[in-house]
Amino acid sequence: MTEDGAGEATESFVAHRNLLFTVAYEMLGSAADAEDVLQETWLRWVGVDQEQVRDRRAYLIRITTRQSLNRLRSMSRRKEAYVGSWLPEPLLTAPDVAEDAVLAESVSMALMLVLETLSPTERAVFVLREVFDVGYEEIAATVGKSPAAVRQIAHRARRHVDARRPRQAVSAAQTRAVLESFRGALESGDPQDLLAVLAPDVVFVADGGGIRQAALRPVAGAGKVARFMAGGIGRKNRGNVSVCLSPAVVNGSPALVVRLGGEFDGVMAVRVEDSRISGLYYVRNPEKLSRLASQTPLAVR
Known part of the structure; x- marks a missing residue:
């Protein structure tokens, strides 16, 4: 590659880096693995003849998606050996991410868990089509399927996700108000206060990764979750361990x-x-908390 070509490759990659990270993260649910995928994408990208690439954004997304699909296979083996429940790696994000409804929902902990129930190909097709608005022809070239097959996969994946996503969109302001009530209930340690803010069929999922203490299986039902939370964090707050709950924008x-x-x-x-x-998702595994020290920039365009 000529010096000019290398410069163009670097400029294009840097310009699309946040987008590519978001693609990889939504495919994998792991920031660490997404960063590895970006390294692999870069190594392949610098070997491409830039003059032969008509749409650099599309080409980079194709490389990133293929590398993510490869990475998903090794991750599935790690998840099978994981201790307790597995949750996506949380990201501290800028407040303006919440203003982009499509981006905010696509990286939400709730939807990321739904994406875990899709096959790797279904996940790739759903993410590329629904979040990044990639055309069916380009998706077909990326996943090695015909456009007609991709349309069917997209329809099946969308139906699967729609059946499991919240029935109504909830604004960031509404979520903050509910969280504030939840925080007050936790600080009081009164199960009745918690019951007032928990849905009857609430599910609590904790991820300690075998490093930190956490419920090994999801806890379902408002009564059970309220007692569990009051006996855990609530009890610590009433004992000799102070509990501080600070608002943040995560995913x-x-x-x-x-x-x-x-x-x-x-x-x-x-x-x-x-x-x-x-749904209540508590990530305690210290190996998944490195992205909470500073904001991670995300992009869909």
């Missing part, structure tokens, strides 16, 4: 950063429906 949505005894402990993200929490 494009309002969330709570948890500190116990002054030490950073984890992050709580929520799914809100009908002004109550229907």
Whole structure:
């Protein structure tokens, strides 16, 4: 590659880096793996004849998606051996991410968990079509399927996701209000206060990765979740361990950063429906908390 070609390749990659990271992250649910995919994408991109590329954004997305699909296979083996429930790696994001409805929902903890239930190809097709508005012909070339097959996969994936996503869109302001009530209930340690803010069928999922103590299986039902939370964080707050719950924007949505005894402990993200929490996600695994020290820039264009 000539010096001019190398310069053009670098300029294009840097210009689209946030977009490519977002593609990889939505495919993998892991910032660390997404960064590895970007390194692999770069190594392949610098070997491409830039004069032969008509649409650099599309070409880079194609490389990133293919590398992400390869990475998903090795990740599935790691997840099978994972201790307890697995949650996506949380990202501290800028407040303006919440203003982009498509981007905010696509990286929300709730939707990322739904994406985990899709096959790798379904996930790639859904993410590229629904989030990044990639055409069917380009997706077909990326995943090695015919355009007709991709349309069917997209329809199947969309139907699967729609059946599991919240029935109504919830604004960031509504989520913040519910979180504030939840924080007050946790600080009071009263299960009845928690019941008032939890949906009857709420599900609590904790991820300690076998490093930090966490429920090994999801806890379902408002009564069980209220007792679990009151007996955990609530009890610590009433004992000799201070609990600090600070608001933050995580994965494009309002969330709570948890500190116990002054030490950073984890992050709580929520799914809100009908002004109550229907999903509560607590990431405590320290290996997944490195992206909460500074904001991660995301992009869909």
